[in-house]
Amino acid sequence: MTTHLPGDGAWPRVRRAITTGDPALVADAVLSLDEAGRREVADGLPGHIGVARKAVTERDRRRGVWTDGEEWIEPMRVAGAGVLGGAAAVATWLYRRDFTRWRRPLDSGPLLRVIAARPPRWQADLAARLALRLRGSRAQARDDSVPLALELLRRSGAVPPDHDPLTVAWVSQPPDLEHDPLAGHLVPRLFEAEGVGRALREDNVDPPSWDSSRRTWLGALRDAVAAGRLDPEPLVDGCLSRFLRGGDATDLRFFARLHEMLAPEPSERRVPDYLRLLPASPGAVAELALRQLRGAGGLRGADLGEAVAALLFRPEGKFVRAGLTLLDRAARDAAGDLDDLAPALASAFLCESYEVRERAVRLAVKHAARFTPAGAETVREAASVLPAELAARLPEAYGAVAAEPEPADDFEPVPLPPFEPPAREPFPPPLGDLTAAYDKVGDGIVFERWLDGFVRDPSKRPRPGRGWIYERPHWCHLAEWTEALLREAADPGAEPPVRPRAGHAAECDTEAGFDRLPAPGHVSAPHYAMLMRCAEIHAALKAGALPPYLLATPTLTSGHLDPAELVARVEGYERAGAEALPADLGQALLRLPREVDPEVIDRAGKLTSEAGATLARRLAARPEPELRVDWSHANGDYTHDRQRGEHSPRLRPRIRVEPTGLALVDTLLSDPRPWTFEDHGRYMESWRLTLPSDREAVAMHLLPHLLNVWERPGYFHRYVAALFSQDGPVGEATALLIAAQVAERGRDLLLSAAAAGLLPAVECGRQLGLCLRRDVARMSDVRAILEECAERGAHREVWQIMTGLLAVYLPGPDERPHASHTQALSFAIDAARRAGARGPLPAAEEAAARKGASRFVRTARALHAQLGG
Structure with a gap:
């Protein structure tokens, strides 16, 4: 424990300066100390941390104000930086856990001033130690770790340590390559340090329009090359070496843009490296490599064959087409047979693009005479994966093509798992x-x-x-x-x-x-x-x-209230002269079952009170609310929403019924708010008890919580499943709840609804299609779940779901189809076969009538034909 010295010694003077909260006063006090004074202060500092923190807290309490309570931290750091002996001790002191804060110091001048008073070698040691402490963490993003380390490296002239986070931190600051002494050391490390590409993934040559004064790294490198301060050749080689190390498109985007900006002249020296980039690099990198290879005097011999093979094995159609162009040229330029090109041609048959396969078949026909029997056999074997109409175009020179057998469908229908509702x-x-x-x-x-x-x-x-x-x-x-x-x-x-x-x-x-x-x-x-x-x-x-008792207390755990019991309760009120509480009466009415014995209705008609008359009317003529779901704020039609520019997944639940005058009834049977607040969604597990005979109305109240995945509980699906044990018809709201949960929660919800006979399958498919339209779900996830449901006995329901889904999900005349649309059609073929479905399906018929022979159109035609079209 440190003993504070009395009088006007070194430690009391520094301590008083710390109490002011002014780092500059602390710096003045520290810089005036001799060696003995520094040792004295160094001894007192550690024990003063808690005292300084508590003093600020007490001060704020006395003033009745709240601050972040951090103003004591920077004076303590300045004091330690000025008096602690070794650079290692200072590096540890500056970033000890006690000094963690939410904002950087406003002025680093006092800290730099006391450090500048130390010997040059000591400063260089501290700079290197602080640089090696960098980790790129969130905590360091809030403190002054990065600017302090970089500033000390610049001031001390120390060689920056080879530390990847240091390089990433450097490129995360605005560039000044002309005046920054670190540039000569760190520019070559741009291509070696992990994380640089991700940090600069959004960097462009020109600054963004909203901040035209901002300096970009690509712009700074361009200007440095133009001014002769940087040699472009090492930069190009650096990009190439970074590409060869691999990485995803995000990691390599900056380097691809840098390579494009440098626009290097084609070089025979770099041809082998660019060839190595063709097979598996991200698209942007492969594209620039292909441009360089085309401009390097043209590919010949083994290099040409290697480029063709690499391009034809890529999944992207544009590269496969480029490969076919090279293959055609190689075939024309070759003096002898083309057997060396047969594997590359065969690989083109595997491409997913129908147009690419068709072009590969044309090349095979064009050059058929140039293959020996061995080369022709390679082409013939690969042709078995082609669609029958393309395989039939191959000439006799290749021999008969054995069509690939249709995959066996081992699907066997099974009954749905039984639905066992909880007992009432x-x-x-x-x-x-x-x-x-x-x-x-x-x-x-x-x-x-x-x-x-x-x-x-x-x-x-x-x-x-x-x-x-x-x-x-x-x-x-x-x-x-x-x-x-x-x-x-x-x-x-x-x-x-x-x-x-x-x-x-x-x-x-x-x-x-x-x-x-x-x-x-x-x-x-x-x-x-x-x-x-x-x-x-x-x-x-x-x-x-x-009153002596409540009217609305249920008689069953499902929330239902026996009509005869409610009549008896009202009769008791009339005998006792008790007045019914309006909300209690309204809740009681909503708990009545949908079917009532005529004798109970007659008995209710004899009641004399106002509550009795209300009950008699409800039993004699139960109003049925109209319920529907509107997506967005338009009419639920996706095309209309899209024309309005509404792309966000918004929906409005609608409940329409004649007002009753009972506030509780009218509250529950009116439109729920389409958005939620903090207290929305409480007691959700109890909502089914308020409307036990109107499960679709409960579903409407659940809908505003459906799309806010981050707000609703992880067991939300249980509230949906609980509705299957209640009463009342199901409609759009239930269909949407099931649809949106299919991709998220799996098969159980859908299977339970199907087994209970409560799955509005076509409407569920329509709502699922709207969810797909608005990116609430992905087709790959939906297909996997529906596949599993079909295997568990819901194969007929799955087909009905697909009919509703295709009707809204497939692209309209002014939309381009994509892979997910084709995937939906492909799965519909399987679903229709398993359900034994026949008959017209307008969505498939419209898609099949499109022009062209894309995979989407061919799959639509296959579905249309299977349904008997």
């Missing part, structure tokens, strides 16, 4: 210990049992221990309302008046005295419905008007 058990009794469970009401069944117990038995309402809820202007959580109910029951009138915070006055719903409710849009509608029930019980409790 009698609803459990009211809770007894309300205090123990008041903060566990997030579960819908516990919530209902708690409310039931609270209303039925006033003796079971002890007040819970804590009471912070009154400090909040509105209550969004169920546990806040249940705590408030217990507190009001135990201590009537103890709740103070609501005093909304500044800026929150508009958030409270003050209708019907429910002054603690948040605004309806602040939470999801099913969540808000649960809050409404709490709020009206709270208001009734204050008014001394609690």
